[in-house]
Amino acid sequence: MSFKDSVSELSVRSQSARKMAQTEEATKNAVVMPFLRALGFDVFNPSQVIPEFVSDVGTKKGEKVDYAVRIGDRIEYLIEAKSISTNLSDAQYNQLFRYFTVTEARIAILTNGIQFWFFTDIEDKNKMDTTPFFKFDLDAYDENDLKEIEKFHVERFDIEKIRSAASSMKYTRLATAYINSQWNAPDDEFVKFVARSFYEGNITKQVVEGLRPIIKRAFDDLFRQKARQKFNAVLEGSERDAAPEAEALAEEETSDIVTTQEELDAFYMIRAICSEVTPASNIHMRDQKSYCGILFENNNRKPIVRLHFNGKKLHIGVFDEAKAETRIPIESLEEIFSHKDKILETVTRYLATEPV
Template sequence: MSFKEDVADLAKRAISAQAVAQTEEATKNAIIMPFLRVLGFDVFDPTQVIPEYVADVGLKKGEKIDYAVKIGSRIEYLVEAKSVSTNLRDAQFSQLFRYFHTCDANIGILTNGLHIWFFTDLEAPNKMDATPFFKFDLLSYDDNDLKELEKFHKNNFSIENIQAAASSLKYLRGAMSFIEAQWANPDEEFVRLVARNFYEGKLTGAVVEGMKPIVRRAFDDLFRQRAKHKIDVAFDGGADEEIPVVEDKKIETTPDEIQGFLIVRAIAAELAPVSRIVMRDAQSYCSVLFDDNNRKPIIRLHFNGKSKFVTVFGADKEGTRHNIAAVEDIFGLSGALKEAVSSYLA
């Protein structure tokens, strides 16, 4: 299978394991070891993957890291595993920090099987950064995420390329954070920067203050126009050079998924324009996203199996599973769905 198909198959495995693999060991066996296989490593070959790797770290003797992954004779990845129920934002991973320096590894990986965080040493050589440069969500990813993940495959490994990409991702994340902050509440300096391109008068404090809601509205309108255009292209089958639509013949959007999407859209319409509620189908589930952003999930429709269930996301972006007998049962989840939408409007 292709790398994309391997990851899709792993995502299906993760969905099944999510309900039963609650311990760390079960998570390792069910998802993390298969993930390392997807990256091209033989998990049963100790020259490639060393489980429970032991090293003396300063005064601490005999500490273990879950996996040390070798390429050739060098340890390149250190993997610290958590149970599938662990929220990585709350996870302690001090061992990963200590081992990173001692083993001269290039990449630290923290994962609960569903979410995979990648660390390196952009801030200071041989000292692992406190924040990951790349996060991969096995249950919510796009083609750009796949391209980044594929760089970690054994056959593609190049620390120079990875660190160059890490640096770019770091700055991209910073730029997105800045733009998002300015979108929500533009500061005076940013408003002046924008306004001086079209306002001919003197930009006094009062004028700048009056421009703030205009700049916010400009952000909103521009995004809605682009989102509407993208939706029109997808549903009308038109061609677009800037935003190409890639057809995946293995993905079939079913009538139930369309009905579920329309129900969610109707519920969300009480809080936000319907153009901001977007459907994005995948092989194993159908997502409904806010602003067509996979980092702003509202609900996932799991209608491809024998039984139907949905995953609704809260303000913390953690998903909660709900079994349903019929698509119409989604109406009973309106409170949770409105909470998810509200969290993206704040």
């Protein structure tokens, strides 16, 4: 079984565990140990995986961390597991902090059997960071996440490469958060910073207030341009693949059902988004009288998006785990890209239920 298939199987297992494995111990057996096995470890070999690892820490005698994982002659991972119903944002994991300081491990993992949070010591050497550098979610992962998690496989483990990637991911995440905050609501300093590149006069408070909506609009315009460029690039390749399908649909249409150019363009956009996690050939369009459906594997029971373009305003319908539809109004087709995460989450959910 490939690594990708192992993770997919683990995702299915975690879905089942939610109903049964409500304690920490049950979560360990149902998901955490299979997770370590997917990473290439022999979970029953104490020279690789040490359960209930004890290392006295100052006045804290006999404290345990759930697992210590050894690669060669070094302990590389410390793992603390919580019950599958635990919200990791609210979880206490003081043992990980203390053990990280006194052991040679440079990776600490906190998990509830669905999410796996990875920590290291980017900020202060030998002191575990308070925020994870990588989060892996069995409910919502993509090809990039798989590439990152595979770095922790016993056969590919390289602590220096992981720490280098961890630093990059951390600062990328912080930069993205800052840019996103400025995009939504540019603060005074950011407006002044941008204004200095084109405004020749004195940048007073009144000037800042006048330029703020302009800079926000510039962000929006730039996003639309980038989204359109990406769409056009993918369209060049996918249009050739999708054209026969669109033509077949047109031939099947009755006088009551007309597939519009807007619907075709939206289909190509959604297909381009989904191609990040699955072959574009898995994404199909099926037009109906009241909406145009975008389906996974041409299966009506696996809806990805519904296009409600027949009224005066455009709406797209996205789906939750129960396949309940939520309609979202959009002003332009480019706005579909802003719902990329929700679309990929739906497709990833279907991929996780595919037979291994």
